[in-house]
Amino acid sequence: MERLGTGIGWRPEIADAVERMPGVDWVEAVAENLCPGHLPDSLLRLRERGVTVVPHGVSLGLGDAERPDPGRLAALAERAEALGSPLVTEHIAFVRAGGALTASPALEAGHLLPVPRTRDALDVLCANVRIAQDALPVPLAVENIAALLAWPGEELTEGQFLYELADRTGVRLLIDVANLHTNRVNRGEDPAEALRDLPLEALAYVHVAGGFERDGVWHDSHAHPVPEPVLGILTDLASLAEPPGVLLERDENFPAPEELAGELGAIRTAVAKGRAAAGHRSAPAPTVAVAARPDVAPVDDAVRQRLGLAQAALLSALVADTPVPEGFDRTRLAVQARALAGKRADVVAKVAPELPEILGTGYRPAFVAYAKDRPLTGGYRRDALDFAAWLLDAGRVVDAGARQEVREWWRERSGSVPYSRRPGVRLARATRRVLLRR
Structure with a gap:
C-alpha cells in the first residue's frame, strides 16, 4: 500500500481551504459526522482527485467493558466502504458504562476516557479489538488518548500496554504525539520511554494537535497552534521509524488557511529533522498493510463485570455527582468532570445553536450547572430539550424576553410534530391572520 504522507483533519468549516491547500496528501474525517449515502x-x-480519506471513529468504545455494539461497527464499516478507505481508526478509550452488565444506570461520557492499564482491562480491550477487526472490511488502527486523570493500581506503562495490545491482536497503532505530551504534563509520563516501548513496526500514522495549559493541567483542545514540545516528540518518533503518515488535527477556532499550511510545513520539518537524526539507523518505513491476527482468548464475563463496575463508578462520579471512587485524585477528577460538561455544552450548542444565541454569555455556566448531576442518556438533541425544560422549570432565565424565546423554542421541538405544524395551531394562526386583515 502507498504511504499516506502529510494530511489534515477534514472539517466542514475548513473544507474549501483543505481543497485548495497545496501538499495535502490525505484527509481524515470524523466517521460519526458522515452519512454514506x-x-x-x-x-x-x-476522492476524485485521488486524495485518500480515512474515517476516524470517536464513539465505538473499544475500551468499554461491554462488547462493541454491532450497529456501530456496521456503520463504521459502511463509511470505510463508501470512502474507499485503506483503513479505519478508533480510540483506546471507554465512552459508556453501566447497564445490564453491572445492574446500574447506563451512562454516556460524551467524550473519551482512559481505560485502566491493568491486565483485566487489556484482556477486555484485546477481545473487543478482535471483534471489531472481524467486523470491518479494512484494517483497524487504534489511538492512544489524552488523559486528565490516572487510575489507581495500574500495572503497565502506556508503552507496555500498547505493545501488548498490538502483539496480541495484530492491530495497527495510531500514535497521537500531542496526547503523549498531554500525559507528560498531566501524569508525569515520559514520552521518550513510551516511544522506546512501542512496536513502531505496527505504526499506521501519527496525529499532531495543539492545546493549552491552565493551572498545571494540559488540555488537548484541538483548537490551538501545535506547540514546540509536541513537534519535538514527533521528531523523536521519526528518528526511530519514519511514520507512513502524519496528520494535523484542528476541530474548532480555525485559523486562516495560511496558518494551517504553516503548521503542515512545521510538521514536515519535524519529521525531516527526525529522519536526519536517525542517520544509519534508518529502517524501512512501515505501511498500513493487513497485519497478522494472532488468536485472542475469550474473556470471562466475570472479568468484563469487574471492569464494568470500576468504569461505572468512575463515570457516575464524573457525570452524576456521585462519590469519588477510592484511590482517585479528587482535584483532578473535578477537572475532568468540568471538561466533560464543557464538551457536552459545546456539542449541544452545535445541535441547538438557538440556545446559546438566546442566553448569550449565560449559556455555558447555565449548562454546566444543569449537567452537574444530570447524565447524558438520550443523545444530544434530547439533552438540549431537557436543558431548556430545566431552564424554564424553576425560572432560571431572569430576562422575560429570553425566557419567552426559550419557551417557544422548547414548545416547537418537544413533540413528535413541530408545534407550528400541529393542526390546531395552524388553524388558530390562519384564523388570526384573517381577523387581522379585517
Whole structure:
C-alpha cells in the first residue's frame, strides 16, 4: 500500500481551504459526522482527485467493558466502504458504562476516557479489538488518548500496554504525539520511554494537535497552534521509524488557511529533522498493510463485570455527582468532570445553536450547572430539550424576553410534530391572520 504522507483533519468549516491547500496528501474525517449515502461534495471531489480519506471513529468504545455494539461497527464499516478507505481508526478509550452488565444506570461520557492499564482491562480491550477487526472490511488502527486523570493500581506503562495490545491482536497503532505530551504534563509520563516501548513496526500514522495549559493541567483542545514540545516528540518518533503518515488535527477556532499550511510545513520539518537524526539507523518505513491476527482468548464475563463496575463508578462520579471512587485524585477528577460538561455544552450548542444565541454569555455556566448531576442518556438533541425544560422549570432565565424565546423554542421541538405544524395551531394562526386583515 502507498504511504499516506502529510494530511489534515477534514472539517466542514475548513473544507474549501483543505481543497485548495497545496501538499495535502490525505484527509481524515470524523466517521460519526458522515452519512454514506450523502457524503459532502468536498470529500467526493477530494476522492476524485485521488486524495485518500480515512474515517476516524470517536464513539465505538473499544475500551468499554461491554462488547462493541454491532450497529456501530456496521456503520463504521459502511463509511470505510463508501470512502474507499485503506483503513479505519478508533480510540483506546471507554465512552459508556453501566447497564445490564453491572445492574446500574447506563451512562454516556460524551467524550473519551482512559481505560485502566491493568491486565483485566487489556484482556477486555484485546477481545473487543478482535471483534471489531472481524467486523470491518479494512484494517483497524487504534489511538492512544489524552488523559486528565490516572487510575489507581495500574500495572503497565502506556508503552507496555500498547505493545501488548498490538502483539496480541495484530492491530495497527495510531500514535497521537500531542496526547503523549498531554500525559507528560498531566501524569508525569515520559514520552521518550513510551516511544522506546512501542512496536513502531505496527505504526499506521501519527496525529499532531495543539492545546493549552491552565493551572498545571494540559488540555488537548484541538483548537490551538501545535506547540514546540509536541513537534519535538514527533521528531523523536521519526528518528526511530519514519511514520507512513502524519496528520494535523484542528476541530474548532480555525485559523486562516495560511496558518494551517504553516503548521503542515512545521510538521514536515519535524519529521525531516527526525529522519536526519536517525542517520544509519534508518529502517524501512512501515505501511498500513493487513497485519497478522494472532488468536485472542475469550474473556470471562466475570472479568468484563469487574471492569464494568470500576468504569461505572468512575463515570457516575464524573457525570452524576456521585462519590469519588477510592484511590482517585479528587482535584483532578473535578477537572475532568468540568471538561466533560464543557464538551457536552459545546456539542449541544452545535445541535441547538438557538440556545446559546438566546442566553448569550449565560449559556455555558447555565449548562454546566444543569449537567452537574444530570447524565447524558438520550443523545444530544434530547439533552438540549431537557436543558431548556430545566431552564424554564424553576425560572432560571431572569430576562422575560429570553425566557419567552426559550419557551417557544422548547414548545416547537418537544413533540413528535413541530408545534407550528400541529393542526390546531395552524388553524388558530390562519384564523388570526384573517381577523387581522379585517
